[in-house]
Amino acid sequence: MKIWEKNYLLTMGLVLCILFGSIFFIQQYSFRKNLDFYCEDTLFHESRVEYGISSILEDSNGVEQLKWYCRTLQKQQVYLLVESQAGVLADSRPFPWEGAGKRFEVVENSHGAFACVSSSYKDADWGKVNIIYLKNMDGFYGTWKKQMALLLATALALAAALATILYSAMKKIYAPVSNIAHELRTPLTAIQGYAQYILLGNIKPEDIAFASSQIDREAGHMVGLIENLLIMGNLQEGSIRMGQVKVAELLGELKRYFPFLETGQQAEWIYGEKTLLLSLMRNLILNTSRQGEHVSLRVQEDGFVVYNKDDCLDKGLLDILNGSHPVPKEKIVGKGLGVPLCREIVSKHHGSLQYQNMPQGGVEIRVRIKKYPGGS
Numbered sequence: 001m002k003i004w005e006k007n008y009l010l011t012m013g014l015v016l017c018i019l020f021g022s023i024f025f026i027q028q029y030s031f032r033k034n035l036d037f038y039c040e041d042t043l044f045h046e047s048r049v050e051y052g053i054s055s056i057l058e059d060s061n062g063v064e065q066l067k068w069y070c071r072t073l074q075k076q077q078v079y080l081l082v083e084s085q086a087g088v089l090a091d092s093r094p095f096p097w098e099g100a101g102k103r104f105e106v107v108e109n110s111h112g113a114f115a116c117v118s119s120s121y122k123d124a125d126w127g128k129v130n131i132i133y134l135k136n137m138d139g140f141y142g143t144w145k146k147q148m149a150l151l152l153a154t155a156l157a158l159a160a161a162l163a164t165i166l167y168s169a170m171k172k173i174y175a176p177v178s179n180i181a182h183e184l185r186t187p188l189t190a191i192q193g194y195a196q197y198i199l200l201g202n203i204k205p206e207d208i209a210f211a212s213s214q215i216d217r218e219a220g221h222m223v224g225l226i227e228n229l230l231i232m233g234n235l236q237e238g239s240i241r242m243g244q245v246k247v248a249e250l251l252g253e254l255k256r257y258f259p260f261l262e263t264g265q266q267a268e269w270i271y272g273e274k275t276l277l278l279s280l281m282r283n284l285i286l287n288t289s290r291q292g293e294h295v296s297l298r299v300q301e302d303g304f305v306v307y308n309k310d311d312c313l314d315k316g317l318l319d320i321l322n323g324s325h326p327v328p329k330e331k332i333v334g335k336g337l338g339v340p341l342c343r344e345i346v347s348k349h350h351g352s353l354q355y356q357n358m359p360q361g362g363v364e365i366r367v368r369i370k371k372y373p374g375g376s
Helices: 003-056 062-075 138-199 205-237 247-257 274-289 315-322 338-348
Strands: 078-084 087-091 104-109 112-123 127-136 243-246 262-265 269-272 295-300 303-308 352-357 363-368
Touching: 003 062, 003 078, 003 104, 003 112, 003 127, 003 138, 062 078, 062 087, 112 138, 138 205, 243 247, 243 274, 247 262, 247 269, 247 274, 247 295, 269 274, 274 295, 274 303, 274 338, 274 363, 315 352, 338 352
Parallel strands: 262 295
Antiparallel strands: 078 087, 078 127, 104 112, 112 127, 243 269, 295 303, 303 363, 352 363
């Protein structure tokens, strides 16, 4: 497992702990508040029932009316035991609960969850009247479970979205590091090898000259990689300043890099940022010139075209280069940061980058960028 993947797992684990811990705390706090409100409402409703019972028992036919009242409340999932010194007057309870001296209690058993209230009052005719009030809480708990399931589903969806975003972000951050390490290792190994060859001594002057030239060439390659890295860093840090760039100056600098390059100029100016445009052209030319040095560059007002008649791209690589997904490292061996850098520069210029194999042979790389706003 790669280091960045381990870091991703650790970070995601911490994020999940914070996320689900916060959700659990919020859920528990909300449940307690709702339960307190429900209990207060139950006590208030019980006091109204007690008042209703006292009014019913004042009637001469009070016992029968009380039983009818109990049946009415039973439809609302409220159950009563009413007893006086003369005995039980009405009992609709699904299970016995005597209160055990408690004013209020939440009871859970095989019949469900119930809010249980015990109260009493003195009546002139009936003496002391005891009331046991039971209210079914299954509806309350059912609603709470639905809310909890919805909250959990939302948390899982949020966690999945965060995991995807975090994975993509960390991969994007660490991928250049992996590419840099891979690309720097090749020239460094070559430089070390040629340096050790020179240190052996007893070698011909022409061999020393050859080894020195190879060291210089590989060092130049490393400088190019570092320049690309700095450009990528600047691209990601902030905005860039666009303007008109003289095409002749770009072509002149490119000819110093690539003496073999054939150039064509169909516009005097091109719109963009000079350093970025130069880096874009240089990377595209460098990548394709590895297949052969029959390379041409034609610059227009709305972009430019790089063509190499010696190059050819297989369909799989062509689809990857023309797609929007990150280019796999194994597909761009030797190209270093060139491919992702080119994409980034073109994106900053609000343009497009297209690779295609030509019918007559060779590869054409067409870059289109926005024209100068004040131009025709």
